[in-house]
Amino acid sequence: MPRSPKLPAPSFELVHHTLDNGLRIVLAPDRSAPVVGVAVLYDVGFRSEPEGRTGFAHLFEHLMFQGSANLEKLEHFRYVQSSGGMFNGSTHFDYTNYFEALPSNALERGLFLEADRMLGPRLTEENLANQLEVVKNEIRVNVLNSPYGGFPWIYLPNVLFDTFANSHNGYGGFEDLEQATVADAKDFFNKYYAPANAVLAVGGDLDVDQTIALVDKHFGVIKKRRAPKRPSFAEPALTAERRATHDDPNAPMPAVAIGYRVPDPVGSLDAHLANLLLSEVLSDGDASRLQQRLVHRDHLVTDIGAYLGEFGDPFDERDPTAFTITAHYPDARSLKAILRAVDEEIEQVAQSGLVVGELDRVRTRLVSVLLRELDSVLARTLEFAKFQLIYGRAELIGELPGRLAAITEDALRAAAAELRPDRRAVLELTPSGHAPTAGGAK
């Protein structure tokens, strides 16, 4: 057996600060390149949407780009881009982020732009009507007009979870989106977009004292408002298997998603990390167990993957989160054999553990992937903000290699033992449509 490499751990200088209005700030200076990342995360996602307003958190995210206290519509984009930077935002189950990557000479401008919309976005009928159409087109291009669109993240929660918060479609139904009003948006902003409900992270080419002064100047003027109390969204483990089907008129071949409820990713971090390593043992690359068995030995599936976190990011959600296995396969009659093979492979880990060297190689690769993702200043800044928001400690990122190194084979066996057939939700995707026209030109 080759020796396994010593796992490197990233080290970051992190500085914390909190404004009087409650805004939490994480600064991560790194002067190796003249670029900065700016990220604001608000503690509100799909799970906090009111009933009858599915998709509202995401629609509202769009409205945050439509002008703000001191800026006309279109100005936000233009100021970022004409500074040589890029921007975006995204809505998740538990939070919503807004971010920029900029040359470091635009740092103050970036802070101003984020502060200006925290001060107040321009919530008008015209902007709402325009962005409603844009969001509907986003859903068309990513879901309604696309084979396997939204599978399984939109549809599996409805089978796996029970409460409205956890089970509804986060992109939203058109009928709900069309009901959204400017008044709804104002309420949502007032309730969830308080400075005390947000984290600001700034990373890269910055001076700490100067940046704290700039943050104070631009965000300090925003009035303090009470942050909403976040309810627990936790749900107990399933006790009986659930099955459902999802018709996809665009898909040419069937697919399946198997979901399991797993322990609290924050409160039971070690159990969560064991699940993370298990997902890699099962499906990372050609040496993984599910690939070997279902793709190459049994020829049952075209592709198979296992992942933790409903968006595939294991650290993106609080309780509850999911362990998901998805597969595409050519023959609709194979589902039973696929489920049996998956169960046998998981059972094998639970009963017999791993082979010599397997945990080390999987762990080494996982740490390498975590490190590689931190090379970009923007990605790093977003991670600091996310870990601060979800875990309360941005420092945890640097500790992950050490935490992963301490996870034992027994912990993976215990994790595998929880992924039983009676605890899973199975969603079968059935191609229901006329196959689209053959590819290529006439």
Add this chain to the structure above:
Amino acid sequence: MTTTSITPVPALTKPRKAHKLAVADTVLDNGLRVVVVRKPGVPIVELRLRLPALSAKPSRPAQASLLGETILTGAGGLDRVGLAGTVQGLGGDLSVSVDADRLMLGGNVLATEFAQLLALISTVLTEATYPAAEVATERERMVEHLTMARSRPGTVASEALGHRMWGEHPYALDLPLPDAVAATTAAQLRKLHADIVRPDAGVLVIVGNVTPARVLDQLARAFAGWTGRAGAGRVPALPTPPSGPLLIIDRPGSVQTSIRMGGVAVPRSDERYPALQLANLAFGGYFSSRWTENIREDKGYTYGPHSRIDHHALGSTLMFDVEVATEVTGPAMLETRYELGKIASLPVTEAEVDNVRQYAIGTLALSTATQSGLASTLSALSAFGLGLDWILDHPQRLSTVGVDEVSAAAAEFFAPSRLTGVVVGDAAAIADPLALLGPIEQ
């Protein structure tokens, strides 16, 4: 809404210069060009090995694609699982991608394990066996993957546009045809490997936490046994894409229409290139562009249009893509043609050019600020004999482009009469509205 007491947007401060990078750019004894850049950051090394594979042989796309899927399934006494497990244990990843121009072996690894990954790559390059059983499995999987790819409306549209622009030229085929894949044998792959997996026309880019001089020694040692010359194929020059009627491909029930258009552009070495790059950004190459501000932010017809310049070995192209809601296909095409005609006929503004200039300079710096981004950019540039100097000098070129030159480039390349177009959508709903605007063909 009116706002009082407007806060001014902060000005940019003095830009800070990027650190100089240590680079080695040389040709090994076996003819392989190597570019090594020291870029500290995370303890990872990125590599990109680019091997030319352009050929007029009709069997080439299927064979090259299948070679890419099977090159890592047997070499040096290791099978698929052995190779994958070894790479994983180094904290590494290797994958192959193929297009009409080249085969690309890309990967990354923990910096401490770099030499071991090189040794493994050398074994694959000189000893890949292409086991018949692996080839058989991948043949089937590839046909399934192609079925899934061709169920995406965007893929159907791109393929149709390729055929329309390039006719019988090898560039017309973006993805291999299933019958050609099914007919490919392991013996053909071994022969193709002997033909194109040769060092003399290849370029290897290495970027990461490395010392260039030391890496050159490691490369010379690792690749000493890899020799031979690639067989040079004759490929016809690219034809001029025809204009002509808009081709409509029916996709009954489609909720969106996929619009694709293309025309000629110029390569980076052309003196008009910087002006064309800026004209493209102003038209549809970034969010604050005319096309996006019109059909997304004003009218909500789409989630987002994009225009871009693609560089291929035989020529560069100007490409346009957008998905619009079926019921607004006619108006969206009207606005698109209006914006094309406008930028081709009327001068661009000074402010517009200033904005895209800063955006181009800033985002070049951002996209090359990561190890993987710099490696991919250098690899793409290497196909045209360009290197790090091009990245360093390009901001200067962009700074000196005048508004008149940008207007001239727009007039030369954006005229709608010079573009080839196809749409994929519900013909029953979109044919009549599109026919109002100009000739169509179904």
